[in-house]
Structures are given as structure tokens and as C-alpha cells.
Amino acid sequence: MSLDVSRTSGETPAEQPWYRPATEKHLHNLVVDGTPISTRAAADLLGIGKSAAAVYMRWLREAYLPDTAPARTAPARQDTQPDARSVIDGDPKEHWVKDGYIYTDLGPDYPLYSISQRDFDSLRRDYSTEWGGRALNQADIAYKYNFPSTHAVSRFLRVHGLRHSSLPFSDEQLDEIGVDAAVQETAASRRQKYLLDLREVELKQARKDADRWRALEFNLSTLITAHLSPVLTRQEPVLAPIAPAASPFALVLGLSDIHIGKLTRNSRGERTYDRQIAKRRVLTTTDSLLAEASLFGRPETIVFMIGQDGAHVDNDMLTTTAGTPQAGQTDGSFREIVTDYVETLCAVIDRLVAVSHVELCVVPGNHDRLTTLFIGLLLRQVYRNHSRVTFHQVDAPWLFLNYGDNTLMLTHGDGLKNEASIYRVFMTQAREQGVQLGTHLSIYTGHLHTDKQVDLGGIVHNQIPSITPSDDWHKQHGYVGARQESTAYILDRHHGRRATLFNRVA
Helix, strand or coil, X not given: CCCCHHHCCXXXXXXXCCHHHHHHHHHHXXXXXXXXXXXXXXHHHHCCCHHHHHHHHHHHHHHCXXXXXXXXXXXXXXXXXXXXXXXXXXXXXXXXXXXXXXXXXXXXXXXXXEEEHHHHHHHHHHHCCCCCCCCCCHHHHHHHCCCCCHHHHHHHHHHHCCCCCCCCCCHHHHHHHXXXXXXXXXXXXXXHHHHHHHHHHHHHHHHHHHHHHHHHHHHHHHHHHHHHHHHHCCCCCCCCCCCECCCCEEEEEECCCCCECECEECXXXXXXXXXXXXXXXXXXXXXXXXHHHHHHCECCEEEEEEECCCECCCCCCCECCCCCECHHHECCCHHHHHHHHHHHHHHHHHHHHCCCEEEEEEECCCCCHHHHHHHHHHHHHHCCCCCCEEEECCCCCEEEEEECCEEEEEEXXXXXXXXXXXXXXXXXXXXXXXXXXXXXEEEEECCCCCCEEEECCCEEEEECCCCCCCCHHHHHCCCCCCCCEEEEEEEECCCEEEEEEEEECC
8 A cells, every 4th residue: 555645634743753664564454444443443553542543543544544445534523513613713622612502522533522501511510529419420421411432521521621629610600690509509409419318328228128137037037947947846735634724814934034055153163054054944944833823724825935135145256245245154155055045945835835825925135136036037937837826026125915904015124224114115115016005014024133023003014033143243243142033924814913923943
């Protein structure tokens, strides 16, 4: 191919020494089917910058097109206003305004870009971090305002001197509406943006929590249950021969704060409480209280609370839910503690189901809040086919049950500041959960490891004791001397509390 200087038109860029050797070497790749390649492609082919490639490609178009290519200059551009440049005193500019539109020369690789003044003002605000607090990026600008590429957006922004830090108003707009009005508009946009972002965060968190909950239910209720089903499959037992009650009643089994995994020693260093002792005490206590309750006849239903600090720790780090370390006074690993706790619960529930219908109520404690949630989901699956088991679990620290003319509130008690707050919490939370209150109101708490029963003026507060001895922390803080015992409460269907049963273990 030969040089054709007859095609030169206008002011051809000054020729550099490397132009001709590079052209001879790469001509077939620089001109494809008679058409020069793009500036970006030329830059990649020749290994030069885009600016140098743009100047070189202009020189190539005007001075060195091959004879076989059709005579042409730069690619024809579809300018909506072909004579627009002439409106500025015949001096070519990179951008100009005519008839309410702003025209911008984006370089030889792109056609002339036009945008209305209104859209230009909108683009200025969208790209400014001063408007609404978060600016659109160049990709978003290209999509919203119909640019051919993000590179074209970058060129447009450079031509007009727009940056993220630019004001969202032009000087002309500030003169027209005034600085005060501009400040008010900017503040309003930021308030709106804040509310939208806040709502977006709330929705994302809600979706995240929902996804976590669904994953938790699937993993624990399906995978774990399937894995443990050979071990935890429980057959519904035949009812034990117990005489019918003279008057129907419910039995509330007060097994609270059993702290499986807790380790205590006496002054001689002998173990006074560990996992094996805990399991033995729980089952012995259950048998004793059921035997004593059977003297009143067969209960119509039995209320049994899962949780209530049933596990001493809540994670592999051997801490409580809030992170209080228990490693120095813990018997076994977290896995061993949870395994023993689940086995103990199943043994207790099997005994209860052999006596009557059972209301399984999940009541998390301050030591085992997450563990109780997991175990509750697991046991729901284990006993899902039992006709004499009803499961109760709510997303609240207090759970309400109605039995005849009785309304019971079950909670661990760590969230109650004092007894004066019990009446207020009982009434407000019952109303919030839509509970129809009965004639006889009672609340059952644990947490303090001591027995107490007091009438608070319409609500009977039953504080359930613990079968565990004091550990080192309780001894150091003076929480000693409480009886190691458990209780059960008999509630007549129509007349309320009838008896309290005790079983002392030490």
C-alpha cells in the first residue's frame, strides 16, 4: 500500500517519526474493510496511550488511508445540529448551548452528545455528593442518561468540569433561586435520602433476619433432627394407671435453673454438682413430684418449661448468653452439656406424657437463651407426632397460657426489675399478645434460685427454687443458704391455686 497525500484535508496533525513504520507494520489491522479501527483499539494494538492514539488515528484518516479504502475523513457523526459550532463566533468549542439543549463533543470515537438543560441539571445533582448524600457512579449515569459507555461519561464530566464534590447547582441557578432556597432544597433532598436509606436498611435487616430464621429452622428442624432421629425417636407411652381427679386441675412442674454443666465443690474439693448429679436430681425430683401429685388424681394437663437456665452455658466458649465466663466452673464441653440436657429433657417429657397431656413451653434464661431456642426447635420435631404434647414458643421473654379460669405467665425473671413491675408487665404484655385474661392470674419465674410465693394484689407470683448448690461466684457474692429443692403447683380449673408441692434434694 502506498501513501496517498491527496486525501489530506484541513490541518493534519504533525507527523511523528514512528507513524510511518507503525502504519506499514500494522496497516491491515488498523484499517479493516476500509474503516479505521477505534482509538481504544489502536492504543491497545500499538501499546500507546489513548491521547497519543487519538492524534495518530486522526493523522492516519487524513493522510494515510490505503488506496483500496474509500476516500473519507473522520467518521460521519449524527449531529442533531450540524451547524451548532458556528453559533459561538465561529470558534469551535467542546460544548455549546442552542435551543435549550447542551451539545458536547466527546471525541472522535463518539457521536455528538446532546442533553436538555433540565436533564443536565438533574445529572449535575445526581453526580454530586452534596445532593442527597450519595452520588451516582459513572455506570449509573451512563444508564440513566443514555450515554454510549462509561468512557463517554468520563469525557463528558471532564468537559463540563463536574466532580462528586461539585455543587448541585450552577452559578446561574444560584443567582436565579437564591442561596437560601438552594440550601433548603439541598437539606430537603438529604432528609428524603436519609429516610429512604433508613427504610432500605430496615428492609435489608428484616430480609436478613427472615433468611437467618428460615435457615435456622431448616438446619435445626430438618438436618439436625434427621441426624439425631435414630437416637431421639420417642414412642408415645401408654397412660399410667392413675385415678381420675375429683376436680380437674393442671400441674405446673417447677423445674427451673437446673444448670446442667455447672460444676461445684465443697470445702474438701469433692464434687457436689456436675452433669451426672444434675441428671439424677432432675429425674428423681420429677418422679417424686408426679407421685405426690397423683394423690390428687390424674391432672388434666401438665405445664413443663424448657429452658429456664437448663443449660449452664450458651456456646463453645463456655460463657452465658451475655458473655459471662463460666469455664472455671463448668463440667464438660458445650457439646457434652447440650447432649446431656437434651437427653434429660426427653426422659422428663416421656415421664410426663405417661401421666397426662403436656404443655411444652420454651422459656429462655439468661444463661442459655440461644441454646433454648435451638433445643426448642429440635424437641418440636421430636414430639411432633405425639397426640398428648402441645408446643408453645413465642418471640418474647414471656409466654402466656390459659387453663380454665386461670391465666399463667411464664418467664425466667431476669428481665423483671422488681415485684412492683410484675403487675404492669403482666397486664401490658397480655394485652399486646391478645390474651383473654381469666379470673385467677399467676406468674412463674426462676433466676434467683429461691422459693417464694406472694400475692401482689390480684397476681400470685411463684418464684421457683433450684436444685443446684451455690457455685463460687454466688458464694463470693453472699448468695448462699437457699434450700436445694423443686416445686410443683396444682391449679384447679375453676378455683385457681390449690396446693404447692415440694421436693428437697439436699
